[in-house]
Amino acid sequence: MLMRPIEFDDLEALQAIAVETGVGFTSLPDNRDFLAARIDETRRAFEMPDGAPGLATDPANYFFVLEDDELSAGVPRAERIAGCCAIEARVGLDVPFYNYRVGRLAQSSRLLDLHRIVDTLFLSSDHTGDAEVCSLYLRPQWREKGARNGTLLSRMRWLFMASWRERFPDRVLAEMRGRFDDQGRSPFWESLGRHFFPIDFRHADRLTGLGQKSFIGELMPRYPICTALLPESARACIGQVHEQTRPALAMLNAQGLRFEGYIDIFDAGPTVEAYLDDVRAVRHSREVEAVISERAEAPGVPRVLASTTRACATFRACWVGRGPDEGRLMLHPDEARRLGVSAGERLRVLAD
């Protein structure tokens, strides 16, 4: 299994994923032109040379795919793609990035002997300019537990960001899907968004995914909203994730990303965030020298994450079966081929 930047020839596969994920996955709408434009955009990002002007200030989207390179050569390219994930280098520069921030205000009255905190939802764009990890999807046939493909998809992004640190801002975030009821409805939306948007949740979500967000600024309630006035069912959604999102949240929490009071304006799902340099995988990953040896058992268990550091556009990452030793990591020739590295090249690795 190999992580690499998406290429134009992956368009078929990408569309298949868009169809498969359906409406729930807003950043990948089933729209060939949109997806082609997206690949075009991300290729430009990967191919920007290090040190290029604007690298540290412009929006850029880095989109990766997970390729099953162990399938027989006859399998069509579109069926080799097991999943995808992305990094948005700077959100909110092209179109506004809105969240609710749950703010707290002390209300204190001696006469009433009352001293309490009122939670209030403030429309906010505080994250403008921050990086976002997003668009993670692993197709069902690659979800067997021991393969750790989900972890590979989630975690390789930290290695990428650590290696091309100058392309990213100080802070990084991830938006988590909010809580839904048994009928697939968001109680938060039913109590709040529904009153202001003349469209249903899926429609609103889809438009947002397409980046067509001006309706939010136009129709959103512009005044802060005290959560005390929302029904209990809606309050119970604030900062809570969808059942199926728990593992993803746990993975991000383990990296040090925390809920800091920002929630999705539609479903109240939490944003988790951290300073990029504080993320565990960034802090603990390090560079080593590749040593290629037939003696390494191949392919080995997915134990240590290794990624290339030479060029952004040819980035590769995969699991290797052994840890580094004194600044060197031994690779089996198959692993070296997978990563496209030759002996002596620098790798960034992260042990568990």
Next chain:
Amino acid sequence: MLMRPIEFDDLEALQAIAVETGVGFTSLPDNRDFLAARIDETRRAFEMPDGAPGLATDPANYFFVLEDDELSAGVPRAERIAGCCAIEARVGLDVPFYNYRVGRLAQSSRLLDLHRIVDTLFLSSDHTGDAEVCSLYLRPQWREKGARNGTLLSRMRWLFMASWRERFPDRVLAEMRGRFDDQGRSPFWESLGRHFFPIDFRHADRLTGLGQKSFIGELMPRYPICTALLPESARACIGQVHEQTRPALAMLNAQGLRFEGYIDIFDAGPTVEAYLDDVRAVRHSREVEAVISERAEAPGVPRVLASTTRACATFRACWVGRGPDEGRLMLHPDEARRLGVSAGERLRVLAD
């Protein structure tokens, strides 16, 4: 030099410090009754037994003094106290804790080809329940550079919190004095607070120091304020510290405390904050065993911070001249006396 909890007999010294610091130091007003009550309160906090109910939820103030224990015995107690510092375990539980939060809202108009972020000041009590390090003061005659007394005052608090972790919440903050002009006026106050409070800055500040803060809730502008409407002189104060506060800020930044957009409502000075467990001194300090030996040179340079771990009420901290080695720290008998430890006791130490 020895750090220890304040005691009732230190009241004279505390009042001398209050007089010396003057109006600028709002948490120590020159008011004997207030100071006596403060000592009483802090003694109760130190003497709360570990595991007591309320330890993890109630407000508590831990106030420390720096005693010069090398002066000759004839020097009166009040003249031996070189400085002080404190930790407020949970702010905002008794009286509201207000800040302005600088929030950002994207304003975007296709027609105007305008896409920008408007900064807005929101009255906030987001820090309610967080810990605060505060009240740090070092008397001028103890400020010689090599002695590192300022560092001792600032840093010993992290060791105290690390050792009595259950007494403190997840987050900790420090409020920094804001920028003033050459005439000692706060441009931020002149542009904002002055219009709402019928008192001058010092008076407002003093009332706040005494905990008499209800006028803030009564008279503060309650609606958010766009910074674009403030004059440039006021905007330039937002999140900026007083010239003399720079070293203190640098020390806190080095520990990992960051400005996260909260400012003082009067002078716009920044609040810096961190998760307590992320603070460098908490993360990097560790427990070792005390070994007492005449062979240790005494007193040695102030190189490593050592503190006791046995009982909260008898806490002591001081510099020692050498680092720990394999889980043990060698102390000269003078140092052991200073800390009140016997051989085999556990110490918490932090090397630079």
Next chain:
Amino acid sequence: MLLVRPAGTADLPALMRLAEASVPRLTNLPAHRERLAARLEQSTRALAAPVEAPGEECYTFVLEDHAAETPEVVGTASLRACAGAREAYYTWRRETLIHASQQLDVRREVSILSLSHELSEASLLCAFSLDGRYRGTPAERLLRRSRLLFAAQYPERFRAVMGVAMPGWLDDQHRSPFWESVGRRFFARDFHEINELAGIHSKSFIAEVMPPFPLYEPLLSDAARSVIGSVHDGHQAAAADLRDEGFTDSRHVDLFDGGLLLEAPFGQLHSVRNGQWHPVVIDDEVAPAGHAPALVANQQTGEFRCMLVPHALSATRQLRLSTACAGQLGVAAGQAILAVALGEGAREMPAC
């Protein structure tokens, strides 16, 4: 014979009785002895003072029935010179926002309730309570309007706008759905409890406890929304009578129960516009039957008297008063008296 006169300290027991009998209990007429005593004293003081501009004065009147041997106090009503003389007078102001989206091509009207201090500037009719036996009789109109005849004579003591807060709708258990959905969330008290606190003490707790942001009506419960701007069943007749007098429904509703506030420009009130001065002529032959009723009031502040008499004018536009009435009013032949003829709906004429 019914007579309205300024209340004095001797009327305290009667006021207590009337306060206790009000349905629903009135915020501005708490059954609280000290509070009522203070009000009586305040009223007497205000009447004696040479007031040149409206301030903190509150004038309290009582309705006396002289049918029995000893006159009996059967009603009370007050007139506050300035609703927000010391503290703000809070209301919710109903506003309509237009949310339009070009993207979705929709236009939506959204109702909000904004905290407003606007009626602080108005004079206020308040604390009206009438013995049940007299409800629906001309006594009610006499007591209600006597205040306007007083105000008509002393415009310098009142504001350019006059307001009245009508008690809002309550359910069978005397609960306010508006309070349950709004106030309770912030004040953490029962409606009646808060009403009493607001009546007896200062209302400054409102500023301390209510967030300053508007409420979106769509986010309130249906029950709460349905009673915004309502009038308690027991006060529908009063509201109708006030509308007759020239009051109109304002955009404001009561902060606690959502009840309607009526308002009118002072100069457009029937009693103010249509009052006429007439010289008195004593004539015991006047038969009530032949004449429309009129409110008449003397020209004395402290000894103010107001009665309902037949509007019997002589050919030279003198007002024909019986000896008894003239005596009660404290006027002699030739003195001037202010009279307002009552229009429609004032058919019933008490004997005088």
Next chain:
Amino acid sequence: MLLVRPAGTADLPALMRLAEASVPRLTNLPAHRERLAARLEQSTRALAAPVEAPGEECYTFVLEDHAAETPEVVGTASLRACAGAREAYYTWRRETLIHASQQLDVRREVSILSLSHELSEASLLCAFSLDGRYRGTPAERLLRRSRLLFAAQYPERFRAVMGVAMPGWLDDQHRSPFWESVGRRFFARDFHEINELAGIHSKSFIAEVMPPFPLYEPLLSDAARSVIGSVHDGHQAAAADLRDEGFTDSRHVDLFDGGLLLEAPFGQLHSVRNGQWHPVVIDDEVAPAGHAPALVANQQTGEFRCMLVPHALSATRQLRLSTACAGQLGVAAGQAILAVALGEGAREMPAC
């Protein structure tokens, strides 16, 4: 002879000329050919349509001088059925908050400007422009009020409240101090540029760009504060005339320049209240000298005509019109015509 009639597409050049000559340039009369053409078309359509309730209609009239051989268009004025039919009509609403502190025993009044959509509900007199030669002559009152005579006949086409925005004060360089202090900070444009954009395009950018929070007047520059609710020097006479007509100063001021908005309940306008129907009688002997002037209007929507004629009534209250006037008005003897006698200040009487 002066005549007001509905504008048609042929009036476009005249409208362009008048738009360019306005001082200051009017938001609602942009010198923009397509925009004005659209307005003329819209007006013609509205007059032809069987309108039952006010909607997006905007009626545009022109003033024609028939003194020369070919009549010349020398003025224009419009009447918008509903200020906020599609998008919100934004104003600032002045409010006074009372900030009181028990702790400090003070009470302060604080003025704020709140974004309001309230006047979206009103009908709007707008886009008034008159050739300089006719300013200050009866032509001005004819053109201004002709709209009210039209509205008086078709109340179903208009709202219960009518508003007019007066251009606000500008300095010698035609700059608005209010704009410099407020609008520029958010819109990043010159006053005239934004005025033009708002006139030509949609105003939806206001919602996109303005934060929804009230402005505290004390935080604005002195220059800006001094022109809140002001009227441009060139429009003082117009404001006085409108006040004569029954308009009063509202709490609202213009979003861009802080200019005063006048408003009046439709039914309380002089022209609406005092209009009388008279049968026409042709009489070429009427001498203007002996009569007060009157505005007269025929009963035809599409062929609406309004003129200023001597208010010459016969003994049976027929209106005596010259053959020429009757011809211009399109009325024959015996047909009814609406007439409003002008009061004070209408001394000058044009020949008819």
